[in-house]
Amino acid sequence: MVKEQNTEDRIVDAAKKVFINKGMDGARMQEIANEAGINKALLHYYFRTKNKLFEKVFSLVFGDVLHVIEQAVTKETDFEQFLENFIRQYIRLLKNKPFIPQFVIHELNRKPERIVAQIQSKNVIKEQMFSIIERAVEKKEIRPIQPVHLVTNILALCIFPFVAKPMVKGLALDDDEKKYKQYINERPDEVVAFVKQAVLLR
Amino acid sequence: MVKEQNTEDRIVDAAKKVFINKGMDGARMQEIANEAGINKALLHYYFRTKNKLFEKVFSLVFGDVLHVIEQAVTKETDFEQFLENFIRQYIRLLKNKPFIPQFVIHELNRKPERIVAQIQSKNVIKEQMFSIIERAVEKKEIRPIQPVHLVTNILALCIFPFVAKPMVKGLALDDDEKKYKQYINERPDEVVAFVKQAVLLR
C-alpha cells in the first residue's frame, strides 16, 4: 500500500496484477516490466525466468487465501460463530481481490500437482474445519451432513459470484456495475442466512 | 459419438477438446490438427484463423449449457419439481463435460463482451427462472429471497465441485479419484437437499 517500495516488490506486485488477469499463458514479461515501471532486462535480472516469477506470485496469492481461512478456522468458537466469521472474512477478501479465485482455480487445473506440494499446511486446516463440523453434527446443532459437502457448499457460495461476475452481471443485473456491487454487498448476509437455514437445526 | 464424421466436425471436436483443456491462449493450432488427425494446412483451409475456430467452439459449448438450462426452465412444473429437475440435469451435463464451466468462466472473464452478443436468448431464460422463483415466494412455498441470489446459489453449488476439482480432491479427499467420483455422485442429492432446506417453507 506504501508508495515507497523496492524494485523486487514492485515487480512482484506488477506480476501479481498481470498474472491474475491474464493467467500464466496470457501474461507477457514485457507487460509485467511496463506495469512495474522498469525494463525487461531488469526484470530478468531479478527473476531469471517467467516460471520462477510465476511460482513466486502463485504461492503468495494462494498463501493469502490460506491465511484468511486459517484465521477463521483457528478461532475457537461455536459453530454458528465460526460460520459467520468464515463467510464474512472470506467474502471480504474476495471483495478486495476479486480475481484471486479465477486465478487460483485456473492455475490449479493447469498444474494440479502444485496442491500436493503445499498439502501439509492445508491438512491441519482441513482437519480443523472437519472436526468443527463433525462436532456440530454430534451436538445436534446442525443436521447430519458430510463435512466435505458442507465445506464445498460454503466455498461455492462465497466464490461463485466473483468467478462468474460477467455472467451474473450480464444475465441477471442488466450489465449494470452498480447493481453488481449492490449484489456483492448483499452476499455476506445472504450466504450466511442461506447456509444457516440449510443446516442449523431449529 | 459416431466414428464416421466429416472433417469439419472432426476439427470442431478436436478444437473443443484442446480449447476446453488449455484455453484460448494455451491452445496450439498444431495440437488441434494432431488431435483431429489432419495437418495444419488443412486446418487453416477450413478455419482461416485461430480466432474464428475459437469463436465457433465457444458458441457451441456455451450453447450446450444454455440448452440444458432452457430445457429445465421451460418445463412448466411446480417449484420443487423445477428445482430437482434443474439441479439434476445441470449436474449430469457437467459430469459428462466437466471442463465446460472452467472454460466458459475463463473465456467469459477474458472477453466479457461476448455475453452481450447472446443476451437476448438468455433474457428469456432469465425471465422464466425469475418468475418461477417470484411466484414461489408469493405462494409462500419458499421463504422470501431475491431471484438473483437463489439462482446464483444454485449454480454455485452445481458448478463449484467441477471447477475446483483439484482443490476438493486434493484437500478433502486424499487426492483419491475414486473418492472424488463418489463425492460427485452424491452431489445431486446433496445439493437438492441443501437448497430445499434453505428455501422451502415447511
Next chain:
DNA sequence: ATCTATTTTAACCTTTTGGTTAAATCGTTT
C-alpha cells in the same frame, strides 16, 4: 477419362515472445 473438391506435403514467412548480452549511466557508500 476427366473434372472437381479435398487432403497432404513441405517449405517458407512473419510476428511474438522469452531470454541474453554488453556497454553505459546513475547513485551510494567508502
Next chain:
DNA sequence: AAACGATTTAACCAAAAGGTTAAAATAGAT
C-alpha cells in the same frame, strides 16, 4: 575519487506459433 550495485539502453538470439503458399496426390462424381 574509486568502487560497487542497481538500472537503463539497445541490440540481438532462438524458439514457438500463426498463417501462407504452391505443387502434388487422392478420391468421388459426371
